[in-house]
Amino acid sequence: MTDRNLPDWRSILFVPVLNERFIGGAAARGADCIQLDLEDAIPPEQKQLAREHVASVADRLSSEGCDIVVRINRPWPMAVADIQASVRPSVRALTLPKVPHAGHIGSICEILDEVEREKGVAAGHTGLIVMIETAEALFRMDKIARASKRIIGLIVGAEDLAVSMGMRPTHQSLLAPNVQAVAAARAAGCMPLGFVGSVAGYSDLEGYRALIREARELGFTGAFAIHPNQVPILNAEFAPSSEEVKAARDLIATFDQGMKEGRGAISYQGKMVDLPVVEQARAIVAAHARFSSE
Template sequence: MTSLRPRRSVLYMPGSNARALEKAKTLAADALILDLEDAVAPDAKEAARDQVMAAVKAGGFGRREVVIRVNGTHTPWGKADLAAAAAAGPDAILIPKVSTPGDITLTAKAIRDFGAPEHTRLWAMMETPTAILNADSIVRTALDPAARLSVLVMGTNDIAKETRARLTKGRLSMLAYLSICVAAARAHGVDIVDGVYNDFSDEAGFRAECEQGRDLGMDGKTLIHPKQVEICNEVFAPAEAEIAFARRVIEIFDLPENQSKGALQVDGKMVERLHADMARRTVAIAEAISAQT
């Protein structure tokens, strides 16, 4: 199986806050989004850009995946953000307000023209009604390596704003939008991380929403506060019992006498070969998490 990169906890850090950027180097988040968009006031955009690029070039983030969220190309700062981010060479560049496949392909061409290294991927914010309606065609661009698309990021606050849906407990109003994007991501082999939970003081509510996102098929969750990292990492990591059972499933299906069998009994449970594939992924992500701690 191809090596996996854990993306359980994806923490937004304001690009205009130098102390936050430095603190990010000490946090247990799997990925950091250094934000030039929503978290930065218009009069601080250029200074934030310079500060974020300097931080990325200086490094020191360790095993954490470093992502720069740029301003949209329709804004006064978008083109300069893309050029600077491409030159800085982060792990990924996050594109806001993606609505069509062209948003991916044109951005990929732009960062290539700006000299982005091959390792710099694109992440896409899914935060508009048009993005939801075009989810399959947007994510289908990932089938072309030149598009660089590797992760979808759900922008649930913006979806709520644009659709007039209410973000109520249990997120009934969001489930269709979230599930459509999970299906598109899985169909075309990209990761997907859930939207933020706004009340960072509500640990019980946050844990419940992490569990819901995990059960929907999300790979992780975007966060707005460092105190959310620990719970998020716990929920989106396979439990010890789950890992042990997965290893047992793999062990039994790998026995020579079971190579041609499609279903077997494992510890009193009927398990099909598709469960062995799921078990291999469980073990792979557990090992990837263990390797970075």
């Protein structure tokens, strides 16, 4: 996996950039990242007003300790205006909806190069989270994910993909695209974000927890949240439990002792353990170290 200096974002909470009540409480929600939305949460007649507010809101929330991303719009005239309004030191990344192919990423990056230069922002500062939401993009995920070192995350947009594919957004229909997304993201070296389900179903929190547990098992590292009640679930389920950490440490210690005794594989709790299993255990311990300060 290529190192892209990825952030540790388990929870990325949507906040409409024109909703002062949500903005005022955003920093206290516990999300690893706040996503200011210029797309679906903003009516067409308020897009320009939202652009005019995004800089001050991003700076304000950044000063309160939040990592900030901004989801921009897809049509080119709106996208360019959104980029001009959003690029600044306080904005860590832009989320790109409905990315059709790798060439689209190239064009976005060319614009970002120019805007960062104009604004005196460090070259390459602005990362990208790519949304796969069309049938056109589905079979191009690998090339899209590898299109730029700016890409830090990849996610399937369930509802829009379902419309494009003419399918219902069910667990069965969304499983294959999401597993494909994990593979594309891991191969490219960016974060696999999401879960197998619709982001719209936020009222059933226990059902949501089950989906997030499954998402971690599938290889996802974080996901978008559209409601603050989802944030604690994301933070808990995308981090290893204390039981997992203890078991991982015990396994590593047993394996290390076996290596000292000249054995390349060991028996641990009735199961054969070799290096790939130990690497999984080490990944659990490393993930715990990243989040243990909370």
